[in-house]
Amino acid sequence: MPTATFFALPAARRTRLVEEAIVEFAERPFAEASLSQIARRTAIAKGSFYQYFANKLDLYRWLLLDEAPRQKRVFMSALPPTAEFWSALTQHIERGMAFLVEHPRLARLIASAADPSASHEVRGLHAAICEAGHEELVRLLGEGIACGALAGELKLGVAARFVAAVVGPGLTTVILQELGVELHELLSSDSLKKRLGPARRQRLAEQAVSFIRDGLGAPSPVRVRVEPRASTQRSREKEKT
Numbered sequence: 001m002p003t004a005t006f007f008a009l010p011a012a013r014r015t016r017l018v019e020e021a022i023v024e025f026a027e028r029p030f031a032e033a034s035l036s037q038i039a040r041r042t043a044i045a046k047g048s049f050y051q052y053f054a055n056k057l058d059l060y061r062w063l064l065l066d067e068a069p070r071q072k073r074v075f076m077s078a079l080p081p082t083a084e085f086w087s088a089l090t091q092h093i094e095r096g097m098a099f100l101v102e103h104p105r106l107a108r109l110i111a112s113a114a115d116p117s118a119s120h121e122v123r124g125l126h127a128a129i130c131e132a133g134h135e136e137l138v139r140l141l142g143e144g145i146a147c148g149a150l151a152g153e154l155k156l157g158v159a160a161r162f163v164a165a166v167v168g169p170g171l172t173t174v175i176l177q178e179l180g181v182e183l184h185e186l187l188s189s190d191s192l193k194k195r196l197g198p199a200r201r202q203r204l205a206e207q208a209v210s211f212i213r214d215g216l217g218a219p220s221p222v223r224v225r226v227e228p229r230a231s232t233q234r235s236r237e238k239e240k241t
Contacts, residue, residue, distance in 0.1 A: 001062055006052035017042050017052075018067060025060055026108040030122050033060070057121055064113055064125050068106050069132065075099050085149035086209055089140065093167050094198075094205040097175070101186070101193040108187050130164075137163050150218055163212055171208050178204075 006014065020041045024033050035056050039046040053059040076095045082088050100107045113126040137160035144150035150159075176183060179195055186192050 001058065001066075003052055009052075013042075013044075017044065018063070021059055021063060022067075022105050022109055025063060025112065026105040029112065030056075030060060030119065035059075060122075061125055063109060065128055065132075068110055071103065071106060072099055075103065085144045085147050086213065089144075089212070090202075090205045090209045092140065093171070093208055094201045096167065097171075097196065097201045097204065098198075101196050104187040104193070108184075111183065111187075133168075134160050134164060144218075150216060154216065159216055162215055166208055166212055166215070171204065174204065 009017070017038070020038050023041075024038050028034075033056065035049050036046055038044075039049060049059070053062065076092070076099070079091060079095065082091060110129060113122055113129060134157075138156045141150060141154070141156050141159050141163065145152055145154060145156075172183065175196060176186065178200075179186065179192060181189075181192055186196070
């Protein structure tokens, strides 16, 4: 974790250090990332880094478990909240896709921790990221039960794993198949990011929520039958006679 000395840095200097660290870890595997490169680009003596973080892993861990989630929370909260549960879940999923394309370096940073060839410490960080996401989904689904959108007997832990599979690997696979690209291409190409625009994200989010609603056995939206006007009704009755 960062030391008090790190947080005592001027805001602009601290922000620059964080931005360059994100670039370094997003562009290279953890084993190849270099504190020397971050120090050079920020004009900070490498020895000073050890006044801010214990070592490279300490910096990487903080970026993954604290700074990246903080930036994502800020991004996700940019839109006004909606009270209806399924609309809120749709918005949550759409914002997640938007974060993927609008903050590609952070997305690559988070994805790098899932590298199966990474060190044991790094693989452990990915597990911690997944667990944090699971807890957030448990919270969201709990709100669904509280408002009656989901059945009270729903097992939140199991349901959260199901939703995570849909909006995580499942939705990512659908996006990549639709665009005909690999994940690293999507996160590094401005032209591909434009193809995953707001309208497409909204459509995919709505489809994901429809699948989740069916999978969790949630009641379908109430469809109100509109009765014909009296004059129209009389006309139909005359036609029958």
